[in-house]
Structure formats: structure tokens, C-alpha cells
Amino acid sequence: xxxxxxxxxxxxxxxxxxxxxxxxxxxxxxxxxxxxxxxxxxxxxxxxxxxxxxxxxxxxxxxxxxxxxxxxxxxxxxxxxxxxxxxxxxxxxxxxxxxxxxxxxxxxxx
Amino acid sequence: xxxxxxxxxxxxxxxxxxxxxxxxxxxxxxxxxxxxxxxxxxxxxxxxxxxxxxxxxxxxxxxxxxxxxxxxxxxxxxxxxxxxxxxxxxxxxxxxxxxxxxxxxxxxxxxxxxxxxxxxxxxxxxxxxxxxxxxxxxxxxxxxxxxxxxxxxxxxxxxxxxxxxxxxxxxxxxxxxxxxxxxxxxxxxxxxxxxxxxxxxxxxxxxxxxxxxx
Numbered sequence: 001x002x003x004x005x006x007x008x009x010x011x012x013x014x015x016x017x018x019x020x021x022x023x024x025x026x027x028x029x030x031x032x033x034x035x036x037x038x039x040x041x042x043x044x045x046x047x048x049x050x051x052x053x054x055x056x057x058x059x060x061x062x063x064x065x066x067x068x069x070x071x072x073x074x075x076x077x078x079x080x081x082x083x084x085x086x087x088x089x090x091x092x093x094x095x096x097x098x099x100x101x102x103x104x105x106x107x108x109x110x
Numbered sequence: 111x112x113x114x115x116x117x118x119x120x121x122x123x124x125x126x127x128x129x130x131x132x133x134x135x136x137x138x139x140x141x142x143x144x145x146x147x148x149x150x151x152x153x154x155x156x157x158x159x160x161x162x163x164x165x166x167x168x169x170x171x172x173x174x175x176x177x178x179x180x181x182x183x184x185x186x187x188x189x190x191x192x193x194x195x196x197x198x199x200x201x202x203x204x205x206x207x208x209x210x211x212x213x214x215x216x217x218x219x220x221x222x223x224x225x226x227x228x229x230x231x232x233x234x235x236x237x238x239x240x241x242x243x244x245x246x247x248x249x250x251x252x253x254x255x256x257x258x259x260x261x262x263x264x265x266x267x268x269x270x271x272x273x274x275x276x277x278x279x280x281x282x283x284x285x286x287x288x289x290x291x292x293x294x295x296x297x298x299x300x301x302x303x304x305x306x307x308x309x310x311x312x313x314x315x316x317x318x319x320x321x322x323x324x
Contacts, residue, residue, distance in 0.1 A: 009119055013126040020130040024137030031141030035148030042152040046159035053166045062163070066171040070178035077179065081186030088193040088323050096201060099320045103205035106309045107302065108212075108220075109228040 194323045201317055202310055206284075209302050213285030214249070226250055226287070227261055231268050233289035233298035241292035245277035250285060 052058035164171065211217045212225070226246075234242050242265075246254060254261060255276055265272045281288060286301035318324035 009122060013122060016130055017126060017133075020133050024133050027134075027137045027141050028144070031144040035144045038145075038148045038152050039155070042155040046155050049159055049163055053163050059167060059170070062167060063170065063174055066174040067178060070175040073175070074179050074182035077182050078186060081182075081189050084186075085189045085193040088190065088197060091197060091321050091323070095321050096204070099201045099317045100204045100208060102317060102320060103201060103306075103309065103313065104208055104212075106313050107205065107209060107305045108225055109232055 194318060197321055197323055198314055198317055201321065202306070206306060209306060210284055213302055222285070223253060223257065226253060226285070227257075227264050229286050229300045230254070230261060230274065230289060231265055233287060233300040234265055234272055234274075235268060237289065237291055237296045237298050239291045239296075240271055241273050241275065243275050243277050243290045243292065243294075245279065245281050245288045245290070247283050247285065248280040250287065251276065251278075251280055254287075 049062070052062065208217070212220045212222055215222050230242075230244055244254060245251075254274075258274060258276070262272075262274050265274060275292075277288075277290075281301075283301045284303045286303070286305065288301060289298045290296065315324060
């Protein structure tokens with residue numbers, strides 16, 4: 001009875017391992033497919049852009065794309081400037097006081 | 111089932127579960143590596159394409175970028191300057207408030223009478239001469255009138271000679287004095303208001319450094 005039980009568990013465990021192997025292979029296949037899709041999409045886009053430029057047509061499209069990219073870059077830059085401008089306004093009280101004392105020293109006669 | 115057999119079962123199950131876990135983890139790791147490699151390749155393809163496109167129509171695309179991003183850079187720098195200016199202004203505004211307090215004698219750490227004396231002497235020394243007519247606001251006028259002898263002595267100590275006279279028309283100023291020579295040919299504006307205005311542009315950079323905005 002004991003031996004039968006081990007065999008039965010063994011079979012089930014073997015199946016579990018086989019299933020895990022299948023899952024692992026599926027995961028790898030999926031990653032491989034995703035990678036291939038990414039690369040082939042990038043290649044196709046690259047080819048499209050190159051041929052557009054080489055034909056000398058579609059410059060407007062490229063300029064539009066450049067404008068779009070520049071607008072995004074500009075938005076990001078503006079956010080950075082806004083953050084820097086805000087940070088400039090957060091001056092510690094001690095520094096403000098030090099600056100006021102300095103001004104008074106300059107204004108009042110020695 | 112004997113306890114020995116049960117123990118064997120348990121060991122077997124644990125081993126297999128561990129094996130399964132390891133196999134899936136390896137697969138996960140490998141999958142991540144594959145995608146990461148692809149992402150790097152995509153990055154290289156894009157960069158390479160951009161280089162090729164730029165070499166063909168670079169100047170036009172650069173002009174587009176420069177126009178849009180350049181305008182933002184300009185606006186951003188203006189924004190930073192406005193923030194710096196705002197902070198500098200608040201320092202000078204606060205300094206002006208403190209000067210008013212000092213001039214009104216409300217700052218116990220400063221003897222405004224001494225300051226007023228120094229302002230008068232400074233003006234007289236700068237102009238030179240023997241007789242000086244001092245104008246001030248109503249409050250300072252009263253103080254000078256009350257302390258005229260003392261101030262005259264102070265002036266003599268520095269100039270060796272000189273007499274102060276009071277102009278009875280009060281000035282609308284925060285504090286300090288306007289001193290004229292007796293001929294009325296020279297005037298020295300030594301008001302607190304004027305001195306504050308004068309230092310504003312001169313020390314802006316130093317104030318900015320103290321604030322850490324430059």
C-alpha cells in the first residue's frame with residue numbers, strides 16, 4: 001500500500017514538473033515573441049522614416065513629428081523651470097533675516 | 111501508511127516543489143533578459159535612425175526644435191528671474207519696514223539719534239564749508255532742534271568748524287536728512303529712503319548670494 005502511494009504521488013509530481021516546464025517554455029516563447037515584435041516594429045518604423053526622408057517627400061510629416069517631440073520636450077522643460085522657480089521662493093527664514101540685516105548694515109552709516 | 115513512507119512522500123514533494131519553483135524563476139529571469147536585450151536593440155535602432163534622418167534633414171528639424179524649445183527656455187529663464195526678483199524685493203521691503211521702525215525709535219537695539227547725527231556729519235563732510243542747513247521730517251526735525259548744540263559739537267569735532275541750522279519746512283521722508291550749504295549751491299541727500307534706493311542696485315548680487323538664488 002505504501003509503495004503504491006509513493007508511485008501515485010510520484011506520477012502526480014512528475015506531471016507537476018512537466019506542467020512547470022510547459023509554463024516556463026510558454027513564458028520564454030512569449031518573451032521571445034514580444035522581443036521580436038518590438039525589434040521588428042522599431043525596424044519598420046526606422047525604415048519608414050528613412051524612406052520618407054530619402055524620397056524627399058513627407059518632410060512636412062517629419063516636421064510635424066519634430067514639432068510634437070519639441071512640444072513634449074518644451075513641456076518637460078517648463079515643468080522643470082516651474083519647479084526651480086517655486087524652489088527659489090522657499091528660502092529659509094534665517095537666510096531672509098540674514099539678508100535683511102545685511103541690507104540694513106549697508107543703508108545705515110557705520 | 112507507515113511514518114517512514116510518509117516522510118519519504120514529504121521529502122519527495124518538497125524536492126519537486128522546489129524544482130518547479132526554480133524552473134519558473136529561471137524562465138522568468140530569462141524572459142526579462144530577452145525583453146531587456148530587445149529594448150536595448152530598439153534603442154539603438156531608434157538612435158541610429160535619428161542620426162540618419164538628422165543627417166538628411168537635420169537643419170530643418172533642428173530649427174523646429176530650436177524655435178519651440180528655445181521659446182520655452184526663454185520663458186523659463188524669465189520665470190526664474192521673476193522669482194529671484196520677487197525674493198529680492200521681499201528682502202528690501204522687509205528692510206524698509208525695519209528702517210521705518212528704527213526711524214520711529216521703535217527698535218530698541220538701535221539708537222536712531224546716533225544714526226541721525228552720523229548722517230548729518232557725513233553730509234557736511236562730503237560738502238565741506240562752514241554753515242549747513244538741515245532739513246528733515248517733522249519727527250527728526252524736533253530731535254535735531256532739541257539736540258542742536260550736541261550735534262554742532264559733534265560736527266566741530268570732525269570738521270574743526272561748522273554750524274548747523276534747521277530748515278523749518280518738514281520733509282515727507284522716512285528718515286535721515288537733506289543738508290544744504292548756506293549759499294544753497296550744494297545739496298546732499300542723506301535720507302534713509304535715498305540710501306535704501308542707492309544700495310538696492312549695488313548690493314542685489316550679494317543679497318542674492320545670501321539667499322542662495324544666484
